[in-house]
Amino acid sequence: MYNNKGRYALMAVFIAAALVCLYYEQYQLAALAAFLFGFTIWSHFRHSSVLMASKHFKNNEFGKAQLLLDEVVSPERLAKSRRGYYEFMKGNMALKEEEWDKAEYHFQLASRFPVGGKTQKGYVLIHLANLALRKKDKERAEAYVKLAKELAETARSKDIIVKIEKELSRL
Secondary structure (H helix, E strand, O other): OOOHHHHHHHHHHHHHHHHHHHHOOOHHHHHHHHHHHHHHHHHHHHOOOHHHHHHHHHOOOHHHHHHHHHOOOOHHHOOHHHHHHHHHHHHHHHHHOOOHHHHHHHHHHHOOOOOOOHHHHHHHHHHHHHHHHHOOOHHHHHHHHHHHHHHOOOHHHHHHHHHHHHHHHHO
């Protein structure tokens, strides 16, 4: 659970440890340091800084979360569990900046990956229904609402779905 700078520093420590161990002919320890170096590289590409960003996101520190999400160079390399939440956070950030097309793009990607649970997936679909409603696309909004109803567990999400359905009846 490091950002990029922390991960790079950790990799440098592992390389230095491996070189020192090789100098003193401690081959098992050098192999262990090389393994830890490889593991750090693997976690850099598969997990990146998404977990740290999610902690800032949950604490409503969106600037810090955005900086950590921007460290992810290629989101397609993230593990499925991380990719869904990465896209969910990027979609919410785009909503806060009122970039509707960008938000829809990220929420559509988030809907294809595991996001955390039924409730989180339901909120992704609710956001997609709201964005479709904003574009006055009744068919897509109805489809998203239908899927969101199946996943809605909390009273808040059910209330939002009812409000969206009222807006859909006006179209």
